[in-house]
Amino acid sequence: xxxxxxxxxxxxxxxxxxxxxxxxxxxxxxxxxxYRQDPGMxxxxxxxxxxxxxxxxxxxxxxxxxxxxxxxNFLLGLESAAPSQTSVYFCASRSDSPYEQYFGPGTRLTVx
Amino acid sequence: SQQGxxxxxxxxxxxxxxxxxxxSYKTSINNLQWYRxxxxxxLVHLILIRSNxxxxxxxxxxxxxxxxxxSSSLLITASRAADTASYFCATESGGSYIPTxxxxxxxxxxx
Numbered sequence: 001x002x003x004x005x006x007x008x009x010x011x012x013x014x015x016x017x018x019x020x021x022x023x024x025x026x027x028x029x030x031x032x033x034x035y036r037q038d039p040g041m042x043x044x045x046x047x048x049x050x051x052x053x054x055x056x057x058x059x060x061x062x063x064x065x066x067x068x069x070x071x072x073n074f075l076l077g078l079e080s081a082a083p084s085q086t087s088v089y090f091c092a093s094r095s096d097s098p099y100e101q102y103f104g105p106g107t108r109l110t111v112x
Numbered sequence: 113s114q115q116g117x118x119x120x121x122x123x124x125x126x127x128x129x130x131x132x133x134x135x136s137y138k139t140s141i142n143n144l145q146w147y148r149x150x151x152x153x154x155l156v157h158l159i160l161i162r163s164n165x166x167x168x169x170x171x172x173x174x175x176x177x178x179x180x181x182x183s184s185s186l187l188i189t190a191s192r193a194a195d196t197a198s199y200f201c202a203t204e205s206g207g208s209y210i211p212t213x214x215x216x217x218x219x220x221x222x223x
């Protein structure tokens with residue numbers, strides 16, 4: 001099992017450009033999450049999904065969109081990147097029992 | 113907003129010493145989890161403690177939960193240089209399946 005994978009690992013964008021971050025999990029988990037991590041801020045939830053075809057907003061959803069067309073994939077989109085979106089992005093999926101989240105290795109995004 | 117807040121923000125100890133970090137939270141919880149994050153990596157689940165449990169052990173880890181004080185502690189015994197990492201607590205409340213993370217404690221273990 002690969003667990004949770006994220007692509008790309010690194011990306012540099014110019015302000016106004018768009019991109020999509022891909023998260024994939026092979027554990028058949030229903031729940032998936034996108035977080036951003038900034039220095040001194042811990043993890044903040046952007047969007048999450050409780051199953052295929054469903055998405056919901058988290059704590060900091062503005063400027064991001066998501067889609068969960070397939071159970072194993074959770075996509076995070078930035079339509080018009082801003083410097084404030086410079087961050088490390090983590091995807092996670094969650095098992096039902098025992099309750100725990102599995103995290104991907106992260107995507108480091110810089111917006112100039 | 114962070115539900116859990118870890119204390120201290122940073123901890124520096126010598127190899128072989130014990131490390132204790134604390135997590136305080138604001139509202140009633142279903143469970144509390146501790147995660148470790150090595151530099152530049154994703155978070156790794158360490159241990160979960162449910163609201164009706166008071167103490168759990170896993171190897172060199174000991175977690176306690178005091179729901180009356182809305183706090184938890186993570187003890188790492190006989191620390192090793194490889195324990196150097198950031199440690200986060202995460203809480204789940206109500207019917208939510210959304211863990212809320214604190215800002216973390218940065219632990220440095222000197223060899």
